[in-house]
Amino acid sequence: IGNGVTTIGDYAFHVCHSLLSVEIPGNVTLIGDYAFAQCGAMSSLTILDGVTSIGRAAFFLCTNLRWVEIAGSVTTIGDSAFSHCEKMGSLELGRGIATIGKSAFNSCHVLRNVVIPSSVTVMDDGAFYGCKFLESVTFCGNAPSLGSDIFYNTTITAYYPTNNPTWTADVMQDYGGNVTWATYTPDAHDTIDQLTTEDYLAFS
Numbered sequence: 001i002g003n004g005v006t007t008i009g010d011y012a013f014h015v016c017h018s019l020l021s022v023e024i025p026g027n028v029t030l031i032g033d034y035a036f037a038q039c040g041a042m043s044s045l046t047i048l049d050g051v052t053s054i055g056r057a058a059f060f061l062c063t064n065l066r067w068v069e070i071a072g073s074v075t076t077i078g079d080s081a082f083s084h085c086e087k088m089g090s091l092e093l094g095r096g097i098a099t100i101g102k103s104a105f106n107s108c109h110v111l112r113n114v115v116i117p118s119s120v121t122v123m124d125d126g127a128f129y130g131c132k133f134l135e136s137v138t139f140c141g142n143a144p145s146l147g148s149d150i151f152y153n154t155t156i157t158a159y160y161p162t163n164n165p166t167w168t169a170d171v172m173q174d175y176g177g178n179v180t181w182a183t184y185t186p187d188a189h190d191t192i193d194q195l196t197t198e199d200y201l202a203f204s
Contacts, residue, residue, distance in 0.1 A: 003027050008035045010055065017041055026050030026073075031058050033078070040064055047094075049073045054081045056101070063087065066110075072096040077104045079124070086110065093117055100127050102147070109133060120144045126152065129176070138184070142166040152176030159184045 001008070001024065010032035013019060021044040022036065033055040036042065042062050047054070049071040056078040059065060065085045070077070072094035079101040082088065089110045095117040103126040105111065111131050116123070118141025125147035128134060131154055138159040143166040151158075154177040160167045162183035172181040 001025055001028065006030070008032055010034055011037075013039060015039070021045070024048060024051055026071075029053070031055050033057060034060065037061060043067070045069070047071050047074060052076070054078055056080060057083065059085060061085075066090065068092065070094045070097070075099065075119075077101055079103060080106065082108060084108075095119055098122065100124060102126055103129055106130055112136075114138070116140060116144070118142070123147060123150055125149060128154065130154075139167075143168070143171045146171065146173075146175060149176035151179055154178070156180070157182055161185075 005028055007030045008028060012035045014034050015038045017040055019039045019042050022042060023046040026048045027050060029050060029052050031054045035055060035058045037057050037060040039062050041064055043064050044067045045065060046069045051074050053076045054074060057080040059082050060080050061084045063086050066087050067090045068088060069092040073096055074094050075096055076099045080103045083103050083106040086109045088108045091111060091114060096119050097117055098119055099122045100120060102124040105128050106126055107130040109132055112133055112135045114137045116139045122145045127150045129149055129152045134154045134156050136157045157180045159182055162185050
């Protein structure tokens with residue numbers, strides 16, 4: 001993708017069956033709706049700093065996508081953006097994301113552990129619906145607005161920062177799944193947003 005490209009339009013690479021990996025450069029700011037949907041051979045995706053929005057169903061049904069890294073410049077992950085990416089086992093969410101759309105990671109069956117950055121204010125309906133092997137979700141900051149059925153058909157432990165008053169009994173519901181809520185305290189030398197997924201798993 002050339003340095004002059006700023007937008008990847010709707011359906012731009014839809015059903016490109018032989019596309020194996022994608023790196024979205026920093027000059028791109030927008031990934032359109034269904035831009036890479038049904039690219040069934042794609043196994044890795046890197047979205048570099050510069051992109052601010054991932055469109056609706058942008059990577060829908062990329063059934064071989066295993067590794068995803070999303071830069072901190074991204075603020076919005078659209079509805080169904082990664083829905084039915086059934087082999088996604090590694091997900092790194094950038095620390096600028098504000099909105100995770102409806103069914104954004106629906107039926108990502110292999111996904112096991114997710115860290116939600118403190119920047120997230122909205123996690124919409126069914127965000128992790130049907131991620132049947134999901135084990136833990138760690139929230140880094142204040143309680144976001146949580147939609148219905150976000151953890152449908154999952155059995156997870158959801159971690160939230162100790163002594164954070166936004167995490168009330170009204171917030172800590174099952175959301176369609178079997179959720180055990182637990183607090184965590186980061187190491188004193190780290191701030192929450194400096195910790196990696198591996199750090200969370202170490203003390204969770």
